Amino acid sequence: MDALSPEAREEYQSFVNVVYAFLSYKSDASIDAQRIYRSMQLLSADDKALLIEQPAVRVMKIIHALIANQNFINAILSCLCGRNISEEADNYDPMAPDPSPKTREDGDADTDPLIDKLRLIVRNAPFWQIPKEVEDSEIVPTQDHEALSRNINWVRTMLRQFVRDWSEEGAMEREQTFTPLLESLQRHVPIEDPEKPPRVLCPGSGLGRLPYEVVRLGYDSQGNEFSLFMLIGSYFATNFMKKRNCFKLYPYCLSTSNRVNHEDQMFTCHLPDVAPAEHGVKSDFSMCTGDFTEVYATVETPFDAVLTCFFLDTAKNAITYIRTCAGVLRRGGLWANIGPLLYHYADFNHNSVEYSWEELRHIISIWFDIVREEWRDANYTSNKRSMMRTQYRCIYFEAIRNDVEVYGKSEQF
Template sequence: MTAEHESGAESMADHDDPLADSEERRVLHAAFDSFRQYRRAAHYNITHLRRQSFYALPAAQKELLSAAPFSLPKTFDAVDNAIDSNADIAEAILDAIMPGFGLSASDETWKGKATQNDMDKARSTIRQMYRDWSAEGLPERHASFAPIMAALNTYLPAESPAQRHQIRVLVPGAGLGRLVFDMCLAGYTVEGNEISYHQLLASQYLLNYTQRAGQHTLFPWALSFSNHNTRANQLRSVAIPDAHPGAALEAAEQEIGSEVHYSERMSMSTGDFCVVYRQPDYEDTFDAVATCFFIDTAPNVIHYIETIKTCLRPGGVWINLGPLLWHFESTLTPAEREKAQGKTKGTPSDFEGIGEPGSFELSNDEVTSLVSQYGFEIVEQRDAPATGYIQDPSSMLQNVYQPTFWVAKKK
């Protein structure tokens, strides 16, 4: 990691050693392997199988659909080129990050570990770069991030942007790191936390290893053939990242004149949010916790509430924006899945965070009532702007969230 490329986000390899634990090592290897297999799997599942189905058509239909304006064989070729461009991003992540874990392309120990679930995560992570790191994704980001940034300024005002470093913010579920980056850009001292190795590997690459804005060409919609008004819509590309993190932070540093360098104001932690931030070292640490499209990832949202109460200082604010698409609705939690498979982990006294048994789903008014009962005062609550989440704006199918926004102060 060279100095000119380092944005200030802490390296995972420096922060912790996941290779020391056999289970963590397996999950990390699977994440690496899923990025490695992106190219081959996408070519097979997206275009190879479609070509087989196309060439099984009657000769007259093949001839019709091979000619303009349809030209399906040419479409398959164009999608193959798009897959290759996306795969270049996946492989750039590997080339940049693997050496920090003592791994190389010639090392066979990490290969062949990815499950279908890992492959799905790799594809969604690459596609998520549209939302977080393209100019075209700005409307989605603005709808989610702007209310949070405004609330920070309202409830924790600094005397000047240069002194915002005094305000410590935690972002659980930091994903690809864009909200963390934007907060650091504004002068705050911010720590992101993420449990997904797919997201962590990609965010570390984007924040610390990209060399320029627009370095990569991403085709976010090319792998799906449904709901396109025109073929050109399917094959639209975007340039990522829309800003070079190191250069942007350096420019912001000059503009706001922060008293603390950005490299000391931005970090990322790995692991289960509830396990990491219940530790005594984090008690009463943060001035604000910002949860964006996050709290519905909890099987038991009480664990999130308790953890935030622990790590937030008295008088600190919890800023939340997002829907309630409960991720574990009608599915087994990790602990329940392991029990069903006859596996055990740890001892009954170990707290396993998101892996703890049991789950439930609440409505929005019930969530805010629960937050209030755990020692918070809801000081603001309203509807947030309607927004998609990694939504193709030209698609014939539009999934739109009507998120809620609220701010709670720890008593």
């Protein structure tokens, strides 16, 4: 008899796939390093003589950067399972073929060396309590190559997100987006009694920096996130980054284009710029997992404010987000938002409705009085040293919950 229901097995398999993607970062990124080395080796001797740095030296720097990144990832995973799974970097050869499968002493089938780590983490992670009846042979990643590639890209995205949220390098981007939201919160929902602070919800909270900044101001703060990659990262960031600048990342080590200076590629980012463990907070700080519209379909105690940053366009149907924001807020509560409308599902094979700001403004105005509306420029996980940066023209608004009851229901798709 199957120890897991179909729904539980699907969720558990997603967790397995995410952990495997974390573990696979270095081996996958090494393929890019090999491509760089292979291409540079095609240069003539005369061309190589003109280079600032010879191919082997350059690629070994990249490889050591990948090892450092994997060690950071392994620190995250070690905190998940309570075990040390750090990498052995000294003897790592980037040009060596993948290691041969390891033979178990008990005679079981050979396995990928990463699978042992995968099973150790999955069986010990606080995020999941899988039944003991589940065999090791069932704890394996998907064989869907498209899904594997997508998950690996998520890992790379998460590393850049750490730069944005938890380093001095990301201070400008946080100033562009977090600061107006926090100033709006203090202006519209001031703390009158520090013993009973207002409750603030931050949907789509990513790696947890925005809800953390909220709680530092003295508010009760709850983050909400759906992505397992971000949930695992935020769990680590808010619970285990105990000292300033105790970790390092090389977020651009595979970015070979649009460099101004030769060494820009090897920029080292130190994390965190602020260590949550060093700043004792008296207010309540929590993270809630799951789909925003499902988790907050009903709330016992309304929130006093909702802050959303680069969030509205993550919906397949943004009306569901608007209705949910209205449902979780008390009358007179604040919804402050900043972000573009780069709808995440528009370019994929998903059902998705892409609304204009004019349409969204009309719908928001049913349940809110928009008291401030303006356009603000903002970057998102940009490389400040690059010759190419993406800047968004974001809609920023402050809206106050009115007396209109929430009505209507959206179809799920």
